Amino acid sequence: MSRKRPGGGLSAAQQAAKFLGVSVLSGAVLAGIALPAVGALGLAARGTMEGFDEIPAMMERPPLSEKTTILDAEGNKIADVYSRNRTVVPLDQMSDHLRQAIVAIEDARFYEHGAVDLRGILRALTQNVESGAVEQGASTLTQQYVKNVFVEAAGDDQEAVAEATIQTGAAGLGRKIREMKYAIQLEQELTKDQILENYLNITYFGQQAYGAEAAAQRYFSKSAADLELHEAALLAGLVQSPSQYDPLVDEQAAVDRRNTVLQSMVRTGDITQAEADEAKARDLGLNVSEPRQGCITAVNDAGFFCDYVREEFLNSPVFGETRDERQAIWDLGGLTIQTTLDPTAQQAAAQAAKDHVYAEDEVVGSVVQVQPGTGRILSMAQSLPYGTEGDATSINFNVSADMRGTANGFQPGSTFKPFTAAAALEAGISPAQEYTTDWEHSLPNSDFRTCENEPYQGNTPDYEFVNEREDERGTWDMTSALAQSINTYFVELERQVGLCETITMAGDLGVERGSGEPLTAQPSVTLGAQETTPLMMASAYAAFANRGTYCEPIAITLVTDADGEEMPVPESECRQVMSEHTADTINQMLSGVVEDGTGQAVGLTDRDNAGKTGTADERKDVWFVGYTPELSTAVHVGGRADQVSMVDITIGGQYFERASGAGVAGPIWNQAMTGALAGTTPTTFNPVDVPRGDDRRGDGDRDDDNGGDNGDNGGGGEDNAGGGDGGVELPDWPDVEWPPDIFEGTNQGNGNGNGGRD
Known part of the structure; x- marks a missing residue:
């Protein structure tokens, strides 16, 4: 039943009927478009038509x-x-053959009728009722475009896709009616060529190709603008059923469908029979391009x-x-x-x-x-x-x-040690800090403090750990401990600087667990026992x-x-997480790793470089x-x-x-x-004097951990040759007040170059 709007205006349903050229658009007629029987479904359609005005006036067309x-x-x-494999192109960048072929096979009267083709509706109704099955549809290209918009909007939501394409029952009729209303709207907003352009860009041609350009590239490795007649006819034939006429699956079915399209183009007057016959005589001419995406x-x-x-x-x-x-x-x-x-x-x-x-x-x-x-x-x-x-x-x-x-990343091993060193330098601990240990070592877990300033509670009373080799026993300062990757040194250093300070420094440097969780305050963290990336x-x-x-x-x-x-x-957020002097000192010490430490064999020889080796458990x-x-x-x-x-x-x-x-x-x-x-062009690190431990005095040239590095470190270096007390010269360290007993307990050189350890 039709309704009048207040003021005597026509309802949207009546406007639709008027647009179609009939006085009443009955539910039975609509039902017959897609169904052989009308009966109760016709009544359902009537109910749907009564809700025609309730359909939103504007269809959303997502890009x-x-x-x-x-x-x-x-x-x-x-x-x-x-x-979705698609490249949107304007209509003038598509072959005329393709435009003509699509219209000829899908909607021959596209440029003659309105949004809904009454003649097509009656033809489909007659054919479907006579056959007792759905053999013909009556959707115009505009209606098909509307349906494709709903499918596109559904994306990968299979339930929404099914709703947008349902054919039977009251739901199917409701879909048809929505398509009609929006088709009417589009025909009032867009020209026929604009609708055809949208259609050719949205429709699916099979083999994951959406739109004419992607289809032309997929099947013929060429642009849609360059399609020849026989190629355009093949693509146009795919639209009705991309899987049934897929030339990569059933070549004969594709040939037959192509030829049907060509004959339709003869009927619309786009080509002559001779041109159609010539195109039919050609093979498919496929030049398939695998989608590279x-x-x-x-x-x-x-x-x-x-x-x-x-x-x-x-x-x-x-x-x-x-x-x-x-x-x-x-x-x-x-x-x-x-x-x-x-x-x-x-x-x-x-x-x-x-x-x-x-x-x-x-x-x-x-x-x-x-x-x-x-x-x-x-x-x-x-x-x-x-x-x-x-x-x-x-x-x-x-x-x-x-x-x-x-899941969790990887244990970084000794590549974590520079973070402990940086935390120590920031806390005012000198690189000259020395520890003397055997190759195996243990410390009470309670000696370590958590971020809550509580004693660390391990599974055992003591934390036991070892160096890589049994001959790695003796006294090291921070430089030599980094160069030789001494585990015992860095656990002792971590105990002095603090667990929380160590993981805070690492966190400030962007290091966390591979799982995305922050590092945990545990003694083994300095040895790289917690996974990162x-x-x-x-x-x-x-x-x-x-x-x-x-x-x-x-x-x-x-x-x-x-x-x-x-x-x-x-944008990258940059922040100063340590003093420049601390970083310069780390650079200097890690340069020693590639100069004469564990990374000596792989260091770069043509420019300043620094680094650290790392080996995890087992x-x-x-x-x-x-x-x-x-x-x-x-x-x-x-x-x-x-x-x-x-x-x-x-x-x-x-x-x-x-x-x-x-x-x-x-x-x-x-x-x-x-x-x-x-x-x-190589550039250089900022030079800095790095204080060394008192045991660094030697004969001027150091072999690995033995002897002194230079005159500043006592011993036989040329600056102090022949005398002096062999002690370490304290640098002007930023924000650090050096304690008078910083080197207490270390060996004092005798000025004759004999202060090095062995």
Whole structure:
């Protein structure tokens, strides 16, 4: 039953009927469009029509989902990613053949009728009633476009997709009626060519190709503008049933359907019979292009970095208040994302990882490089390719668990020790601080204080620990302990500076558990017993290179939307977490690691560089983290999903009785750094005098831990040659008032160069 609006105006239903050219649009007629029987469903349709006015007047048309392109720092494409393979193009960039073919086969009277084709309705009604089945539909191209809009809006919600495409019952009739109303609206808002353009960009052509441009590329490896007649007819034929007429599945069905389209084009007068016959005589002419999308297709072995970019986007509130909002924006696509990836550094990192750890090895090599002072991630690579099959992995070992990394990360081993050293320097403890220990050592757990200033309660009364080798016994200062990676020294130092101070310094440097949880105040933390990630370690060491200023890592520098408008992007937050003097001192001491310490074999020879080796319990993780003023690189080697004890193992074609940070991770670091820095001008660390322990006096030249380094450290150095008390000259240390007994209990030199220890 029709209703009049107040004031005598026609209802929307009556307007629809008038638009169709009939006095009453009955439920029975509507039911007959898609159903052989009308009866009760006709009554349901009448009820639906009575609610015609209740349908919202304006249909929301969400923008079409498109591909997103990810670029490196130089503007080179890394990968295209999308939820739907689509490239929106205007109608004048589509072949005339395609436009004509679609109209001929889907809605021959498209340019003649309104939003709803009454003649088509009556034809479909007659055919369906006579056959007792649904053989014909009566939807115009405008109505089909409306349906596709609802499907597009449903996204991956299968329930919503089903609702948008339901054919039978009252729900099916309701869908048809909504389509009619919105089709009427669109015909009043848009021209026929605009509707056709929208239709050709939204419709699905099979094989994950949405829109004419993607379909042309998929089946013929060419633009939609360049489609020939026989090619356009094939694509037009796919729209009715992409799976039934799929040329990659059933070639004959595709040929028959193409020929049907060609004959329809003859009837509409778009081509002659001779042209149709010539096109029919041709084979399908397929030139299939496999869709290359997603991080698995990333160039320059940048799949893991591509994966990180996606996760940074989904985790950053800059792109939306909730993750669901950010996911919707990502799925919609159409973005161009410029990133921090340096192609030279990436190539060097990827090649270094693959050269030294083979895909078939039991372990994986991971490399990540960060630019000091900006936080920009310059490279992210693994020895395994990005993927899910064979010798590949989708696990991004470079990042934390909440960024699709491993469950907990990896134990960093002795690469954690510089954080304890930095905390000690900030607390006013001199690098000359010495401890004398045996190779095995124990301390009461109660000697350590928690962040609540309570005695640490361990599982046992004492914390027992050892050095790497049994001959590592004696007296060390901070410089020699870092160079030789002396465990006993750093546990003693941690006891003096405090557990809380140690983990606070690490936290300020961006280091946390791989699970995303903060570090726990436990004595073993200084020995790297709590898991973290290569990205965190590279970023933390970059702060040393940057004279104590830590910058949060970032991967995205510029994002533009489908309209070319710039979007806000996350910026690296930089903060001073230690004094410049502390960082300079760490740089000086870690330079000793690569000059004559555990990393001596892999240090760079052409520029200032510093670093630290690391080996976790049972050699399940080995590390080298190091840097120059321009670049910080962390390398980790360890098991894939399961940890592997790297004893009696072959890695990269080389046998290792016992893997180590210097022996396995170090060469990867050296190669990655050398390649990334090739052609760049070396710069230097800020020079600083680092005080040494009183036992540093020797004969002027020190061999490993024996003898003195220079005149300032007593002994036979040329500045103090022939005399003096051999004591340490206290530097002008910022904000530190040196206690008079700082060197109490250490050996005093006799001025004759005999103060060194052995």
